[in-house]
Amino acid sequence: MGKLAIIFPGQGSQTVGMGKVFAETNKEVQSVFEQADKKLGFSLSNLIFEGPQDELTKTTNTQPALLTTSIALFEQFKKAEIKADYMAGHSLGEYTALVAAGAIGFEDGVYAVRKRGEFMEEAVPNREGTMAAVLGLDRDTLAEAVEKAAAEGDIVGLANMNCPGQIVISGSRRGVELASQFAKEVGAKRVLPLEVSGPFHSQLMKPASGRLREVLDGISISEATVPVIANVNAQEMTNAEEIKERLLEQLYSPVLWEDSVKHMIELGVDTFVEIGPGKVLSGLVKKVERSVQTYSISDEETLLATINALKERTV
Secondary structure (H helix, E strand, C coil): CCEEEEEECCCCCCCCCCCHHHHHHCHHHHHHHHHHHHHHCCCHHHHHHHCCHHHHCCHHHHHHHHHHHHHHHHHHHHCCCCCCCEEEECCHHHHHHHHHCCCECHHHHHHHHHHHHHHHHHHCHHHCEEEEEEECCCHHHHHHHHHHHHCCCCCEEEEEEEECCEEEEEEEHHHHHHHHHHHHHCCCCEEEECCCCCCCCCHHHHHHHHHHHHHHHCCCECCCCCCEECCCCCCEECCHHHHHHHHHHHCCCCECHHHHHHHHHHCCEEEEEEECCCCHHHHHHHHHCCCCEEEEECCHHHHHHHHHHHHHHHC
8 A cells, every 4th residue: 555645524514413423422532522512612512413404504613513523533543543644634624634633733723613614704794705616627728717707807716626627616706607607608517506605715715814813823833743735735734834824825715626636646645534524525536536545434334444444455
């Protein structure tokens, strides 16, 4: 086996009940959820386990909920002493990766992403911004369509480079509609408007970065013990000061997920372990490079199966 990367999902992977069964049968898992409840001053765990879905889906709740669930699973994976060579996370998942890599403490991480969610929702009032997934168009062609829309005075840009043929655009409502129209004219197979509370990873998020800086200045950020691949440039980061700056840039910059996966493969990674609810990132990784091995850990059963499979491969 070559090198191993652990990857953590972002918004969109949340489901009511995630982690519930494992927490009911494992006190260590339960204690992670209890830590988050205590730090935030309300029962996040009850919202995660019982819902309702529309409350869990609010950005301010989704972000700490996903980080908590993923870290609860990661702490159990750690006990198998299977070492990661790299870590990465998609948008919000980058914070989870930094907690897993020891750069940010768990409670600081939960608090930071709760505030991040608040700032993101408040940056663009009255749902004046939006996002859309563009399918079947290459990055350069879509970039031209987006630039054409932006030239008409509307804010819109590339937001998530997920995998070949799947790119998310973000910006003002009119900017995204115009760019979507231009994308269809130059060959996009489909354009899917996304149900989101704001234009994430667009220039409209810049006001939120100033507020987030105050939060990040108030928590402890250390050197990462495992290199984390940054969303904004798809390069390794371990330095504490760089981590902070990259997290601030990440709010209003595109998530270079496809580039990050390619870079990890160039570094020798042939095995990706997704830790957290769902299998979204594993699917994206396979669309970038079919030959790599992917595993997804979302509960006790998949945790044990993945650990056994990885140990068999290293024997």
